[in-house]
Amino acid sequence: MSKYHVDEHGFYGEFGGAFIPEMLYPNVEELRQHYLEIMASESFQQEFRKLLRDYVGRPTPLYYAERLSEKYGSRIYLKREDLCHTGAHKVNNTIGQILMAKRLGKKRIIAETGAGQHGVATATVCALMGLPCVVYMGEVDIARQAPNVARMKLLGAEVRPARSGSRTLKDATNEAIRDWINNPEDTHYIIGSVVGPHPYPDMVARFQAVISEEIRHQLLEAEGRTDPDYLIACVGGGSNAAGTYYHYLDQEEVQIIAAEAAGKGVDTGESAATSALGRVGIIHASKTLLMQTADGQITEPYSISAGLDYPGVGPMHAHLFQTGRAQFIPVTDAQAMAGGRELARLEGIIPAIESSHAFAVLEMGAVPPDSLVVINLSGRGDKDLQTYIDYFDLT
Amino acid sequence: MAETQSQNRIHQALEKPGKLLSIYYTAGFPNLEDTVPILEELQAAGADMVEIGLPFSDPLADGPTIQESSTRALRNGMHTELLFEQLKDVRKTVDLPLILMGYFNPVLQYGVEAFCRKCKEVGIDGLILPDLPLEIYQRDYQHLMAPYGLSMVFLISPQTGEARIRQIDAASDSFIYMVSSASTTGVQDQFGQGQDAYFDRIHAMELKHPQVVGFGISDAQSFQKATRTAKGAIIGSAFIRLLEREGLGGIRNFIENIRP
Numbered sequence: 134m135s136k137y138h139v140d141e142h143g144f145y146g147e148f149g150g151a152f153i154p155e156m157l158y159p160n161v162e163e164l165r166q167h168y169l170e171i172m173a174s175e176s177f178q179q180e181f182r183k184l185l186r187d188y189v190g191r192p193t194p195l196y197y198a199e200r201l202s203e204k205y206g207s208r209i210y211l212k213r214e215d216l217c218h219t220g221a222h223k224v225n226n227t228i229g230q231i232l233m234a235k236r237l238g239k240k241r242i243i244a245e246t247g248a249g250q251h252g253v254a255t256a257t258v259c260a261l262m263g264l265p266c267v268v269y270m271g272e273v274d275i276a277r278q279a280p281n282v283a284r285m286k287l288l289g290a291e292v293r294p295a296r297s298g299s300r301t302l303k304d305a306t307n308e309a310i311r312d313w314i315n316n317p318e319d320t321h322y323i324i325g326s327v328v329g330p331h332p333y334p335d336m337v338a339r340f341q342a343v344i345s346e347e348i349r350h351q352l353l354e355a356e357g358r359t360d361p362d363y364l365i366a367c368v369g370g371g372s373n374a375a376g377t378y379y380h381y382l383d384q385e386e387v388q389i390i391a392a393e394a395a396g397k398g399v400d401t402g403e404s405a406a407t408s409a410l411g412r413v414g415i416i417h418a419s420k421t422l423l424m425q426t427a428d429g430q431i432t433e434p435y436s437i438s439a440g441l442d443y444p445g446v447g448p449m450h451a452h453l454f455q456t457g458r459a460q461f462i463p464v465t466d467a468q469a470m471a472g473g474r475e476l477a478r479l480e481g482i483i484p485a486i487e488s489s490h491a492f493a494v495l496e497m498g499a500v501p502p503d504s505l506v507v508i509n510l511s512g513r514g515d516k517d518l519q520t521y522i523d524y525f526d527l528t
Numbered sequence: 529m530a531e532t533q534s535q536n537r538i539h540q541a542l543e544k545p546g547k548l549l550s551i552y553y554t555a556g557f558p559n560l561e562d563t564v565p566i567l568e569e570l571q572a573a574g575a576d577m578v579e580i581g582l583p584f585s586d587p588l589a590d591g592p593t594i595q596e597s598s599t600r601a602l603r604n605g606m607h608t609e610l611l612f613e614q615l616k617d618v619r620k621t622v623d624l625p626l627i628l629m630g631y632f633n634p635v636l637q638y639g640v641e642a643f644c645r646k647c648k649e650v651g652i653d654g655l656i657l658p659d660l661p662l663e664i665y666q667r668d669y670q671h672l673m674a675p676y677g678l679s680m681v682f683l684i685s686p687q688t689g690e691a692r693i694r695q696i697d698a699a700s701d702s703f704i705y706m707v708s709s710a711s712t713t714g715v716q717d718q719f720g721q722g723q724d725a726y727f728d729r730i731h732a733m734e735l736k737h738p739q740v741v742g743f744g745i746s747d748a749q750s751f752q753k754a755t756r757t758a759k760g761a762i763i764g765s766a767f768i769r770l771l772e773r774e775g776l777g778g779i780r781n782f783i784e785n786i787r788p
């Protein structure tokens with residue numbers, strides 16, 4: 134097996150594993166034993182592909198961004214995950230996991246959410262399948278992401294405030310895990326990124342891998358080659374990035390760039406640049422890089438983008454960072470916002486602020502001219518309008 | 529297979545006749561310097577064993593009471609090195625079996641081996657690290673930890689399968705921590721029929737190691753129910769609520785009421 138994919142113990146190099154309390158063992162073990170077999174089954178693949186096509190709207194276009202290309206002197210393609218139903222790549226994973234949950238006989242769905250994108254994507258598939266849905270969301274995030282809270286409620290989900298700790302994404306994840314401990318038989322936890330205990334990082338990466346599968350076909354059609362020179366994605370937990378890189382991990386000649394959120398600057402104390410600031414540790418049952426005190430207490434990150442505001446990173450990405458397979462570039466709020474506005478003005482596309490981080494690396498000179506580049510446009514910017522308004526004073 | 533350790537205080541306590549009462553509290557709560565005074569009170573009151581919780585920012589197996597005590601302890605300034613510092617002379621006054629209970633990340637940051645060495649030095653007898661599962665312990669850490677002779681205590685829950693319970697029994701060397709129901713700590717439901725069936729099922733397995741029941745035990749009645757078949761029981765959240773309500777002065781009364 135490839136050195137960049139998960140090994141038989143659930144690790145990527147030294148990262149990953151399932152550091153779970155025993156109370157979670159039956160749930161996680163059930164999933165671990167069955168997920169590959171279920172995903173490989175023909176009936177699963179048929180249902181998954183059909184929903185991705187007819188419900189999500191896949192394949193999403195691979196769009197040649199002419200004016201952006203001109204500006205940077207490269208051939209730049211955008212993978213349009215922003216055109217997915219619900220507005221981001223997150224739904225690829227929730228479709229996969231809801232089908233998984235059904236095959237495992239689960240009757241109740243729980244999820245965590247930060248900005249609300251994964252919560253909306255989960256509430257959506259629960260409505261689609263008629264399953265009850267509880268979404269944990271930090272109290273602080275509930276207050277600052279009101280439209281997504283309303284969306285989830287409209288879709289029939291119950292949004293439960295996480296009141297512990299810093300009352301943001303990491304605490305919402307803790308609450309979801311606690312819920313799962315308390316409901317060990319009928320409940321499936323749809324985790325929102327390539328984080329958490331094995332097999333979640335691998336399972337979520339496989340569901341998102343449809344992104345790179347499509348890129349290969351679409352790039353071949355457009356350029357006569359499957360492989361770009363550069364692949365660029367933003368990394369919060371790392372699910373859109375994992376999907377973008379997945380089928381290219383072993384093609385070492387394809388350069389991989391991961392844009393992470395530097396917030397106000399890596400050294401300002403208000404940052405979420407995990408590769409720069411993190412040390413090896415355990416968060417949400419996974420051994421990975423995470424931001425923490427010397428004493429091992431997990432610290433609160435900061436980014437203007439709620440979806441990148443996570444103190445850890447998926448174990449696959451920690452491994453890609455450590456092995457040098459991927460280049461991690463910290464992007465500040467200011468650089469990301471400028472990148473987002475540039476895309477809006479050059480291409481008529483308003484990106485999610487998470488995705489704006491990926492575009493910012495162009496201006497930072499990370500890609501030499503005359504390169505063939507694919508950037509994953511992980512989501513659309515509607516949800517971020519208020520942030521754009523405040524930031525650029527658009528009133 | 530676990531090495532057979534020479535007898536430590538946990539083994540001695542388990543061998544005594546009668547039911548064993550163990551108390552959990554979070555180090556650094558309610559006040560930073562309460563760690564050893566609480567131990568001394570517990571010893572005077574007649575508790576049999578103590579689990580000292582090393583507070584963690586993200587205690588995902590814990591309910592609201594222990595979460596809150598952990599947050600407060602951290603805010604008070606508790607950290608790993610300070611806890612060891614506080615416990616430096618504890619064996620001059622306290623003879624109870626002492627177990628450190630904490631999440632794995634702070635241990636990892638301290639250095640797994642250094643942590644165990646320090647535990648041994650101050651007189652800790654055992655460790656409960658709920659998010660260090662058996663397989664990973666055995667594969668990656670046992671060789672580092674075993675030389676320090678601490679008893680590693682593993683958990684089982686009502687959902688744990690028989691084969692796995694036997695595996696955990698084989699890997700244990702003192703007692704098995706039997707989580708009373710599918711829950712995080714402190715969930716206050718009744719000890720009902722389901723639990724009796726679970727207790728009987730485990731009892732019938734005739735495990736090598738005694739079981740001590742934890743999670744949701746709060747008073748004399750639940751203590752009695754939990755120890756019908758098990759050797760002992762652990763009270764955590766209810767004890768922390770007592771400390772919050774009455775401070776250290778309430779400890780003797782609390783213990784006497786549990787086990788008249």
Ligand SMILES: Cc1ncc(COP(=O)(O)O)c(C=O)c1O
Nearest residue numbers: 326369370371372373440487512
């Ligand atoms: C549009 C978009 N992109 C990226 C992310 C970050 O998540 P991940 O790194 O898992 O792709 C989010 C998370 O909310 C998002 O909404």
